[in-house]
Amino acid sequence: MTSTLFSMITVLLFCVFAVVEVVESGIGVNWGTVALHKLSPETVVDLLKDNKIEKVKLFDADPDVLKALMGSGIEVMVGIPNEMLAVLSSSASVADLWVSQNVSRYMVKGGVNIKYVAVGNEPFLTSYSGQYQSYVFPALTNLQQSLAKGNLAGMVKLVVPCNADAYESSLPSQGAFRPELAQIMMQIVSFLSSNGSPFVVNIYPFLSLYGNSDFPQDYAFFEGTTHPVVDGPNVYYNAYDGNFDTLLAALSKIGYGHMPIVIGEIGWPTDGALGANLSAARLFNKGLVNRVLSNKGTPLRPGVPPMDVYLFSLLDEGAKSVLPGNFERHWGIFSFDGQAKYSLNLGNGLLKNAKDVHYLPSRWCVANPTRDLSAVANHFKLACSFADCTTLNYGGSCNGIGEKGNISYAFNGYYQLQKQNPRTCEFDGLGIVTFRDPSVGDCRFLVGVTDGKSSGFRLNSGRIVSSLIIFGGIFTVVV
Numbered sequence: 001m002t003s004t005l006f007s008m009i010t011v012l013l014f015c016v017f018a019v020v021e022v023v024e025s026g027i028g029v030n031w032g033t034v035a036l037h038k039l040s041p042e043t044v045v046d047l048l049k050d051n052k053i054e055k056v057k058l059f060d061a062d063p064d065v066l067k068a069l070m071g072s073g074i075e076v077m078v079g080i081p082n083e084m085l086a087v088l089s090s091s092a093s094v095a096d097l098w099v100s101q102n103v104s105r106y107m108v109k110g111g112v113n114i115k116y117v118a119v120g121n122e123p124f125l126t127s128y129s130g131q132y133q134s135y136v137f138p139a140l141t142n143l144q145q146s147l148a149k150g151n152l153a154g155m156v157k158l159v160v161p162c163n164a165d166a167y168e169s170s171l172p173s174q175g176a177f178r179p180e181l182a183q184i185m186m187q188i189v190s191f192l193s194s195n196g197s198p199f200v201v202n203i204y205p206f207l208s209l210y211g212n213s214d215f216p217q218d219y220a221f222f223e224g225t226t227h228p229v230v231d232g233p234n235v236y237y238n239a240y241d242g243n244f245d246t247l248l249a250a251l252s253k254i255g256y257g258h259m260p261i262v263i264g265e266i267g268w269p270t271d272g273a274l275g276a277n278l279s280a281a282r283l284f285n286k287g288l289v290n291r292v293l294s295n296k297g298t299p300l301r302p303g304v305p306p307m308d309v310y311l312f313s314l315l316d317e318g319a320k321s322v323l324p325g326n327f328e329r330h331w332g333i334f335s336f337d338g339q340a341k342y343s344l345n346l347g348n349g350l351l352k353n354a355k356d357v358h359y360l361p362s363r364w365c366v367a368n369p370t371r372d373l374s375a376v377a378n379h380f381k382l383a384c385s386f387a388d389c390t391t392l393n394y395g396g397s398c399n400g401i402g403e404k405g406n407i408s409y410a411f412n413g414y415y416q417l418q419k420q421n422p423r424t425c426e427f428d429g430l431g432i433v434t435f436r437d438p439s440v441g442d443c444r445f446l447v448g449v450t451d452g453k454s455s456g457f458r459l460n461s462g463r464i465v466s467s468l469i470i471f472g473g474i475f476t477v478v479v
């Protein structure tokens with residue numbers, strides 16, 4: 001072998017290994033805005049930058065949020081709500097308008113680094129009974145044409161975040177898409193592959209544990225288990241690996257086993273249910289981050305981790321629907337006011353709190369200790385129909401504070417939401433303002449923030465969803 005040829009081979013090998021070395025998983029976050037007390041978008045962007053979080057996934061294209069992200073360099077996945085899929089699938093001009101207003105407008109010098117557009121959010125959930133199924137692929141097609149018209153098709157990729165219930169199996173190697181999704185998944189995956197897009201999947205070991213009393217608790221985490229799943233030569237010690245490889249098997253069955261994968265949502269809630277607490281959330285997310293940063297991969301794809309992993313979520317969202325469970329409002333690694341709930345290192349040091357958050361004065365509304373509270377039920381119901389009372393439920397951090405504590409918590413939630421208007425603590429004389437923090441242990445009585453907008457009525461779908469909750473004999477409707 002000549003020295004020249006040897007040198008060429010050495011250079012080629014160096015380039016190959018250099019390429020492999022830089023392909024590492026990135027850790028991003030989901031930024032949802034269905035909140036009662038909202039930090040300003042600028043404060044949240046500063047929080048992302050201070051924590052060196054370089055990727056963020058949105059559920060819509062809020063112009064205030066996108067304006068705040070301009071010039072930040074943060075890689076963004078913009079979302080299109082499921083409710084928009086029908087009109088986008090039926091009208092190319094609507095798709096053109098959406099891309100123009102929500103992508104092209106921000107893809108300018110010093111603008112927003114939009115990498116993905118998420119077309120719908122878990123549109124194939126079994127609970128939707130197929131209502132969005134026929135719209136997804138036509139919407140993808142129209143939006144792709146719109147991106148091409150704007151000369152953005154090479155820079156912005158369309159994706160379809162799917163819940164893990166899109167596929168099923170008793171063992172990972174037998175994974176397959178649900179039979180009713182077989183045709184549409186073949187269309188979508190083929191489309192994604194031909195356009196250089198990854199498959200985005202949301203994986204929630206917590207929900208597997210929450211919904212199945214027989215699910216081994218230690219299998220939901222990354223510390224090993226006494227109940228491993230044996231699948232031929234492969235042994236699975238955690239739900240994440242098993243779920244990921246079930247998807248790989250499903251993709252392989254339709255000819256796309258090498259499809260790049262992004263984890264669109266994964267996390268652990270800190271309140272609102274048994275098993276949803278600070279220590280469990282920290283344990284899960286710490287294990288997840290260590291796993292992602294190790295680039296270990298899974299038994300069916302060793303050494304090849306997902307392209308990116310987006311933690312769910314950045315902040316608590318106190319106005320989300322509680323139909324899936326009261327934990328829905330407590331997924332944040334930060335509380336609503338941008339304060340880290342527990343120590344966590346995302347690879348860039350421990351989480352740092354949001355800076356320059358402006359709070360209302362340190363005062364709270366509580367039950368008046370001198371009054372008979374026997375007629376409080378309607379006031380309690382009113383307060384919790386606006387404020388978030390989910391922590392009072394069984395398994396919640398405020399479940400054990402007693403009936404008077406429950407009343408005070410509800411009154412204070414309403415009072416803070418109303419910007420501490422003195423009249424909103426009256427409750428026919430049953431409420432009283434105090435300057436002494438009534439928080440007890442892990443049960444935190446919040447003080448509202450003033451640097452953002454407050455809105456306790458908007459859910460993802462724009463509809464009010466009610467569910468009946470009982471606290472110690474007191475009834476309330478949470479919207």
